[in-house]
Amino acid sequence: MKMDRQLKNDVLAELRWEPSINAEQIGVEVQDGVVTLAGHVDSFVEKWAAEEAAKKVSGVRALAVEIDVKLPSLSQRTDADIARSADSALEWTTYLLKDSIKIQVEGGWVTLGGDVEWEYQRRAALDAVRNLMGVKGITNNIAIKSTVSAKDVKSDIIEALNRRAIIDSHKINVEVQGANVTLSGTVDSWAERDLARHSAWGTAGVQNVQNNIIVAH
Incomplete structure (x- = not known):
């Protein structure tokens, strides 16, 4: 198990290693394996990159993000401009049906709404707008619309976990109520925790995943 000081140094090193992040603008605090990122960055995608970088570090049990996005003057745009760009990005970079995603922008904050069939479509919409x-x-x-009976969801998730050798599926409990999935148990890394969540989301019919898996070291 890493000491908090070592974990802090590892997170700082990962932030410095990622070229899309200005690590000098981000502070890192660690207590009992819980990492807090704070500071100011110039774009939302830089904030997202910092979160993803921290998650990659072995020993991170939980992550709190207190980073503010302060746009440089040249990057500031009206909400109407952002909304038009988001609409175009969804049309050009995804296979989603036109008008299936609703876009609202207020103060530079984008809210996406609507219905899709799969989680990967939900992620695609987010990816199209994030940059x-x-x-x-x-x-x-x-x-996410439910397209199959929920009775098969649990077995589908367990089979997916068993196919992926880096995860010991016996450490993970899967509970299904309707189209809602709750994961619990312990894994050895944040990457394994994310893989379990992705496996659940990759199952047809799942509308919500509550990930209560603990990273234990």
Whole structure:
């Protein structure tokens, strides 16, 4: 198990290693394996990159993000401009049906709504908008329609976990109520925790995943 000081140094090193992040603008605090990122960055995509970088570090049990996005003057845009760009990005970079995603922008914060069939479509919409200039944050309220009976969801998830050798599926408990999935148990790394969540989301019919898996070292 890493000491908090070593974990802090590792997170700082990972932030410095990622070229899309100005690590000098981000502070790192660690207590009992819980990492807090704070500071100011110039874009939402840089904030997102910092979160992803911290998650890659072995020993991170939980992550709190207190980073503010402060756009440079040249990156500031009106909400109407951002909304038009988001609409175009969804049309050009995804296979989603036109008008299936609703876009609302207020103060540079983008809220996505609407319905899709799969989680990967929900992620695609987020990815299409995340890199747009002027975006300060994103709330993804896109809902997933249930397309299959929920009775097969648990077995599908367990089979997916068993296929992926880096995860010991016996450490993970899967509970299904309707189209809602709750994961619990322990894994050895944040990457394994994310893989379990992705496996659940990759199962047809899942509308919500509550990931209560603990990273234990």
